Amino acid sequence: MGIMDGKVALVTGAGRGVGRGIALAFAKAGAAVVVNDLGVNLAGEAGESTPAKEVADEINAAGGRAVANTDSVTSAKGAQSMVQMAIDTFGRIDAVVNNAGNLRDGLFHKMTEEEFESVISVHLRGSFHVSRAAAPFFKTQASGAYVHMTSTSGLVGNFGQANYAAAKLGIVGLSKSIALDMQRFNVRSNAVAPFAWTRMIDSIPTNTPEQQRRVDGLKKLVPEKIAxxxxxxxxxxAAHVTGQIFGVRNNEIYLFSQPRPVRTAHTAEGWTPETVIDRVFPMFANDLYPLHRSADIFTWDPV
Known part of the structure; x- marks a missing residue:
């Protein structure tokens, strides 16, 4: 007996890397799996391989149940199609893992509209489309779990990833809103920041010693550890766990804080620009957050 026996999971971007590990782990735990992956290369172009089918075949060959899906998360129609495939093939849907992703890194003052929109469409809109498509089924059966992939690029910060950071922090807000809106239907929603070396982040430049050190550290992060x-x-x-932000870094699991006020300033007379400058900024100075990047926070080797 597995902890997901009788359940059906949909995993997007499940043809490779983190998503593949998650799909295989769901199957091992007893779930039937819809393995979604477009099968495109890093530039978003159609490739020769069919990774979704390869993962589904691997699950079926091992005695599990899986079906491949190649719809795009960037459209509501594609999301509805992959959810409907779960219903038509396995009769229900119990878990949605929004893992599909892409990267179009670039410094903000050089970033194009296409680079920004492409990343927002896959990560943020994709998470909305797939979650929204599953919501009526979750509501009717009064159960369901969403797991959305966020990133420390949004939670903390990184160079050259304004599009990715905006999408990933947006996903945190989306996840929390889903948790609040659907708790009455016994539906849960959480976000996970995975630390893993995958094909997607293999595009990170290594032009400087600092960049090379960062990449060398990332290569130690095993994608299967997230699953x-x-x-x-x-x-x-985990029926009691919802609205949270977690991180997984090899054998480490994190619970992240969420934004709450850390200092307040009050005046009976009301504020003017001058009194804000004279009183508030000095009062808050010791608590202002520095411009940290992810690597400034997670400085130790992964275990």
Whole structure:
């Protein structure tokens, strides 16, 4: 007996890397899996391989149940199609993992509209489309779990990723709103920041010693390490866990803080620009956050 016996999971971007590990782990835990992947290369162009089918075949060959899907998360129609495939093939849907992603890195003052929109469409709009498509089924059966992939690029910050950071922090807000809106239907929603070396981040430049050190560290992060936590989070055993932000970094699991006021300033007379400058900024100075990047926070080697 597995912890996901009788359940059906949809995993987007499941043909490679983190998504592949999650799909295989769901199957191992007893779930039937819809393996979604467009099968495109890093530039978004159609490739020769069919990764979704390869993962589904691997699951079926091992005695599990899986079906491949190549719809795009960037359209509502594509999202509805992949959710309907779960219903038509396996009769229900219990877990949605919004893992599909892309990168179009570039410094903000050089970033094009296409580079920004492409990343927002896949990560943020994609997470909305797939989640929204599953919502009526979750509501009717009074159960369901969403797991959305965020990133420390949004939670903390990184150079050259304004599009990616905006999408990933937006996903945190989306996840929390879903958790609030659907808690009455016994539906849960959480966000996970995965630390993993994958094909997607293989495009990170290594033009400087600092960049090379960052990449060398990232290469130690195993994508399959993300899967056990995601499966546990989607299981009935985590029925009390919703609206949270987690991180998984090899054998480490993090619970992230969420924005709350840390200092307040008050005046009975009301504020003017001058009194804000004279009183508020000095009062808050010691608590202002520095311009950290992810690597400034996670400075130790992964374990």
């Amino acid at each position: 056990p936590f995601v499966v546990a989070l989607a299981s009935d055993a």
